Amino acid sequence: MKPLLTIVTITYNAEHFLPRTLKSAERALLEISNKTSVEYLIIDGGSKDQTIAIANEYPFISKIISEPDRGLYDAMNKGQALATGKYLWFLNAGDEMFDHTTLSGLLAAFDKNADVYYSDALLVREDGSEVGLRSKFTPHDLPKNLSWKDFALGMKVCHQSFIAKKEVAPVYDYINLSADIDWEITCLKNARKVEYLSFTLCRYLMGGLSIQNHRRSLLDRFNVLKKHFGLIPALWNHGIIFWRGFWFARKNGKYW
Numbered sequence: 001m002k003p004l005l006t007i008v009t010i011t012y013n014a015e016h017f018l019p020r021t022l023k024s025a026e027r028a029l030l031e032i033s034n035k036t037s038v039e040y041l042i043i044d045g046g047s048k049d050q051t052i053a054i055a056n057e058y059p060f061i062s063k064i065i066s067e068p069d070r071g072l073y074d075a076m077n078k079g080q081a082l083a084t085g086k087y088l089w090f091l092n093a094g095d096e097m098f099d100h101t102t103l104s105g106l107l108a109a110f111d112k113n114a115d116v117y118y119s120d121a122l123l124v125r126e127d128g129s130e131v132g133l134r135s136k137f138t139p140h141d142l143p144k145n146l147s148w149k150d151f152a153l154g155m156k157v158c159h160q161s162f163i164a165k166k167e168v169a170p171v172y173d174y175i176n177l178s179a180d181i182d183w184e185i186t187c188l189k190n191a192r193k194v195e196y197l198s199f200t201l202c203r204y205l206m207g208g209l210s211i212q213n214h215r216r217s218l219l220d221r222f223n224v225l226k227k228h229f230g231l232i233p234a235l236w237n238h239g240i241i242f243w244r245g246f247w248f249a250r251k252n253g254k255y256w
Helices: 019-030 050-057 072-082 102-112 148-153 177-192 214-227 229-254
Strands: 006-013 039-044 063-066 087-090 117-118 121-123 132-134 162-166 194-196 204-206
Touching: 006 019, 006 072, 006 102, 019 050, 019 102, 019 117, 019 121, 039 050, 039 072, 050 063, 072 087, 102 117, 102 162, 117 121, 148 229, 177 214, 214 229
Parallel strands: 006 039, 006 087, 039 063, 117 194, 121 204
Antiparallel strands: 087 162, 117 162, 121 132
8 A cells, every 4th residue: 555645855964964854753653553654765865974874773764765966856856756655745854844743633634635735834943943933934924725826926835844746746847946936836736625734844944955055046936937927927026025025134134
């Protein structure tokens, strides 16, 4: 029998961050009776540190792949292709399930057979200290009835708080640093039923790839929004994005 959920964790020289991810999964797995309903994949880019040794300490991990890749989204494509679960959840090294009840709550929610599930994310720093909910700490409020059109002003839902059926998920554009936005929009376009989760799914480690390459990610985001909304709306909406971001940062501080 195939698993209900495949969790994919991408790693590369992640020895300092991977333990918090796997420990959170280990705690959550203790709360479910049918362990075979969850498949856990580690897709590694050929780490030179202790990442793989750490991963091998956790017997619940279904498969570990370690080989050179073409970046984060190429690795995510590998994980998606290998996944045998009905649903996909990307939880990268350093990210955590929100608490020990997260997985049991998510599996129960799957009874509604939605194509996409989503929730808020708690932003955390490298030292584990909490920043706040993404919907409160950034300009991105979280609608209760999510549509792909809600992404006109950027990433509406944290990628680690967005779970989709494999059958509605597209391949990531691995050369685009905003491929996660494109992936979520396409999932929503393909979805017949979208379900909001009232509980928080994850603790999201701030400072990802798009933050480290901020300028390029802005251009890549523009190309994604142009693809889905058209050139003129994308230009107009980016004006709104920058204006909104300026005033939000002036009032609350820098959020990226």
